[in-house]
Amino acid sequence: MGKESDAPRRSDLTGGVKSPRPHRAVRLGGWLDERLGLSAFAYPVPRHANTVAYTLGGITLGSFVLLVASGVYLTQFYEPSPARAHASVVEITQGDVGSVIRSVHFWLSSIFVATLVLHLARTFVTGSFKRPREATWITGVALLALGGGLLFTGTILKWDQEALEALEHNSEIARLFGALGFWFADDFSRSVSLLLRDYIAHVSILPTIAVFLLGTHLFLVKRHGVSPVPWGDAAQVRERARQEERHPFTTHLWRILYWTLVVLGLALVLAALRPAGIGPEAVEGIEITKPPWYFLWLYPFENWFGVKALAIVPGVLLAGLAALPFLDRGDERDPRRRRAWVALATLVVLAWGALTVYAYVTEPVAHVAG
C-alpha cells in the first residue's frame, strides 16, 4: 500500500485527461472490425425493428444456427445406412447426452417452423413484401420451401415406421414426376442408398442452398432497410419512416442473441418434459402413421385426392406466395386498407388449422403401401 508503481498510468498516457474507457466487448468488437471489416454488415435500424414482431426473422435465423450446431453433434453418431440407421438413432436416444441433443434438435425444428411461419405472417400483414422488397420476399418463400425440405428429409433419417412411410411417399411423388423425379428413384445410384442420399440432402445440399439464399435475403434486407411500420396511408407511412429514430445495428443483434437463448432454453425445457422418441423399426408394405404436425394439414388432401395432392397443393401454395408481391401491388401497407388480401390470408390460416385438427382426429389411411 502506498508504494508507487513505475508503470505509466492511463491518465499519464492521455496527457492527464481522463477519457471514458470503452467496455471490453466494444474494444474486442473494434479489434475484430479493424481486421475483418464486420461493420460492413451493419446498418442503422429503425426503433420498431427491435420489437418482437420485427425480430422474428432473426429468431428464425438463430433457431437455424442452433439446429446446425445440434445436427453436427448428431452426425457424429448417426449411421446413414438402411441396415444401421434405426439402431444408431436408438443408441443416440438411449445415451445421456445424445438423448438430450436429439430432443433439442427435434424441438428446435418445431420452433423453427413456428417462428418462420410467424415471420412470414408478419411480413404479409405489414405489407413488407411490397416494392422494393419483392426479391426479399421471394428469397424468403424459397427459404420456406427449403425449410420444408429440411424437415421432410430429417423425418426420413430416423428410419422408423414413420420415416419409411415418408420415403415411400417421396418415391411415389418422384414417380409421378416421371423422368423429372430421377434423383429420388431407387435405381438412380445403385451403390448409394436412397437413405444415404436423403442424408446428404439433409446435411449438405439443402443447408448449402439455404446459406446462399439466406445470405441473399440478409443482403437484401440491408440493401432496402427494415420495412416501415404500416399504419396509415402511404404518405403517412413514408413520413413516419422519415421521422423515426434509428438505432445501431448492434441493438438489434443483442435482441436476436437474447431471443435465440430463449429459444435454446425453451428447446431444453421441452426436451426434458417430452424427449423425442423413435418409432418402431419400419415394416414395408404397411401405412399406419401420420406425418409430423407441420405436414399434417396435407394429410386430408392426400385422403381426398391421392398422393398427387402432396405435389400439387404445396406447389400451388408456394407459387401463390411467390406471386403475391406482383398481385398485391398497391402502395398501401396498412392491413386495414388491404382487407380483401387479409381476409384471404385469414381464410388460408383458418383452413390450415381446420385441416390440421381434422387430420389429427381421423384414422390413418393407407395411400402408398401395399
Next chain:
Amino acid sequence: MRAFFATACVLVLALAPLPLAFATGGDEMEGPQTPDALALQALAVLEQGLSGDLAAEKLEEALASKGAGEVSPLFLRDARRALARGDEAAAVGFLRRAFPPDDQHVVGATLRPALGANGFTAGAIGGLLIVLAGAGLLRRRAADRVHPHAVARGVRS
C-alpha cells in the same frame, strides 16, 4: 405492366402442376393389396393402440383378397372373431401366429427415454437460460428508454 404481371402470375399458377401431366405413377390407390400386407396393417394398427374397427376392416379386406400370400387364413379368421367380441389382445396373438415363424413382422412401439438426471439437468439449464435471456431483453428495453441509442432519423420507406 400490371396486366402483364397479373397474366404471368396466373400462368405460373396454372402451369405449376404441368409436370404431373408426364406422370407415370400415381395409380397406387387403385392397386389391390396382398393379404400379407393387409394382415400386417391390421397387426400394426392394434400394436399402435389404434381403432379395432380399422384393424377389423383390414382383416376383412385380407380375407377377401384373392392375392397369394404366406399368411394363414385360419388365424386371420380367428383374429377377426376375437376382434368381433372386443378381445384385441387375443386378436394380436392370432395375428402374430398367422405369419410364418421367421417373418419380421413385429411392429413394436415408440421408444421414448424417461426423464432422468440428464433430462432434469437439461430442463434446469433451459429454465435458467430463459430467465437470464429474458432479463437481458428487459435490460436492453430499459436501456433504450433511459439512454436512447438513436443515431439518426430514418429516410427509407
